[in-house]
Amino acid sequence: xxxxxxxxxxxxxxxxxxxxxxxxxxxxxxxxxxxxxxxxxxxxxxxxxxxxxxxxxxxxxxxxxxxxxxxxxxxxxxxxxxxxxxxxxxxxxxxxxxxxxxxxxxxxxxxxxxxxxxxxxxxxxxxxxxxxxxxxxxxxxxxxxxxxxxxxxxxxxxxxxxxxxxxxxxxxxxxxxxxxxxxxxxxxxxxxxxxxxxxxxxxxxxxxxxxxxxxxxxxxxxxxxxxxxxxxxxxxxxxxxxxxxxxxxxxxxxxxxxxxxxxxxxxxxxxxxxxxxxxxxxxxxxxxxxxxxxxxxxxxxxxxxxxxxxxxxxxxxxxxxxxx
Numbered sequence: 001x002x003x004x005x006x007x008x009x010x011x012x013x014x015x016x017x018x019x020x021x022x023x024x025x026x027x028x029x030x031x032x033x034x035x036x037x038x039x040x041x042x043x044x045x046x047x048x049x050x051x052x053x054x055x056x057x058x059x060x061x062x063x064x065x066x067x068x069x070x071x072x073x074x075x076x077x078x079x080x081x082x083x084x085x086x087x088x089x090x091x092x093x094x095x096x097x098x099x100x101x102x103x104x105x106x107x108x109x110x111x112x113x114x115x116x117x118x119x120x121x122x123x124x125x126x127x128x129x130x131x132x133x134x135x136x137x138x139x140x141x142x143x144x145x146x147x148x149x150x151x152x153x154x155x156x157x158x159x160x161x162x163x164x165x166x167x168x169x170x171x172x173x174x175x176x177x178x179x180x181x182x183x184x185x186x187x188x189x190x191x192x193x194x195x196x197x198x199x200x201x202x203x204x205x206x207x208x209x210x211x212x213x214x215x216x217x218x219x220x221x222x223x224x225x226x227x228x229x230x231x232x233x234x235x236x237x238x239x240x241x242x243x244x245x246x247x248x249x250x251x252x253x254x255x256x257x258x259x260x261x262x263x264x265x266x267x268x269x270x271x272x273x274x275x276x277x278x279x280x281x282x283x284x285x286x287x288x289x290x291x292x293x294x295x296x297x298x299x300x301x302x303x304x305x306x307x308x309x310x311x312x313x314x315x316x317x318x319x320x321x322x323x324x
Contacts, residue, residue, distance in 0.1 A: 005049040006121035010113035010321035011038040012099070013145045013152065014178055014288045016223075016235045016280060017215050018242040020208075021199030023156070028141040029163050031199065032212040033156045035219050036145045039178055040171065040318025044110035046095040048118040054090035061095055077112065077139040078119060084135075085123035093119075099313060100185045108192065112139030113146035113321045121323055132321070133164040141196070149320035151223050153216070171317035174226050177296035179289040180313040181303045183259040190253055192283045201250040208241045228292060232271060232278035235290065239280040246283070257285040259308025266306060275299070 013036040021031035057075040059066045078091055093115065097107055116136040120127050127135065129148060137144035138160075145152045148167035151174070157163030199205050215238050222231035246253040260281065267279045267289055277291040277299055291299050293316060300312045 004122045004124070005047060006118045006323060007045065007047040008114045008117035008121070008321060008323050009043050009045050010110045010117065010143075010146045011040055011318035012042050012044070012107060012110040013038045013142065014280060014290075015142065015145070015282065016231070016290075017212065017219050017238050018282075019141055019154065020196065020242045020245060021205055022141070022196050023158070025197060027160050027163075028137050029158065029160070030141055030154065030156045031205075032209050033216055034142075034145070034154045035216060035223070036142070036152050036154075037176065037178070038146060038149060038152065038171070038318035038320075039315040041315035042097075042099045042110070042313065042318075044095060044097050044107070044114045045324075046093065046111065046114035046118045048115065048122045049092045050087060050089040050122050051092060052089050054092065057090045058092045059095075060093070062097065073139070074115070077115065080135065080138055081116075081119045081123050081125070085120075085125050087123050091119065091122070099180075100182065108140035109142040109146045112136050112143035115139060116143065116147070117321045117323060129320070130164045130166065133166075134160060136321075137163060140192075142192075147321050150317050153220065167320070168220065169223055171319055174223060174317070175293040176317060177291055177293040177299075178315050179291065179296055179299045179303060180315070181259075181263050181287045181289055181306070182310045182313065183257055183263070183287070183308050184285045185310070188255065188284050195246060195249070195253055195283055198249045198251070198253075199245060202245040202248040204241070204245050204248050208245055211241070228276040228278075232276070232290075235278050235280050243281065253283075255281070255284050257308070259306060260285045260287055262306050262308065263287040263289065263303065266302070270299075270302065 015036040017035040019034040023029045133144040133147040145165045150171040151169035154165040218234045
């Protein structure tokens, strides 16, 4: 057979307890465990074709051919798949998102989760979920959390073998909504890879990592018990800690824009008024406003009134990466 093709879909995830910093940069073994929720309304669809006639790997993103660092990163990842499968063909990769890339909405997570599944299937591998999660982690750390479905915990582990993510609650367990307030669609100047690399230059990183085990337990228990008050408190605190590390790293990373802060302040006021709502922010300026699904229409309306909010995307919990 001269070529083999497979296509997969995966969802980005929003971390409630954040992953920031690596114990092993090459293998993307994290400095701490993390907890997230897949976003079912947002997705990356990726097709991989291993073709003996190709002279090099090819990458198309959002309909445009890509070379340079993006292709190098994908080729390096495909080398892992080729080595695992004893395949030596180059591949054609075509990928599309239905949400902005590089703006702090975990586009690399869904991208590498979808790529992991499509590439492994195309290469003839039949990987269990934990091994697919391990593979996705090699492309982008947070991608390992986009492989299982629903509410997911990534155990940091200490080696390539034991660092992977598992689902601890199904998408149906808790009817939450993520209302993503887009305040900028510009590609961020400093990506997460570089941020992870310099995390330990912050004097706050060691303190943050010490607190993570208690953060994980509080967040996991709050989700399992559907306790929004505790969930909101720990989610916002953990987010603020990660951004404090970013701001005190060398060089300093400040992703927030004026509308980012306006949304954060507004969300706290809305919660004081009795609405079950909280915020969290990944490595970018856009704000994930989490609420119980019954309140999402109200939250979207309120967000759209804040100057600087370009649009609001919304999503409930999503399922695992899947072949199509």
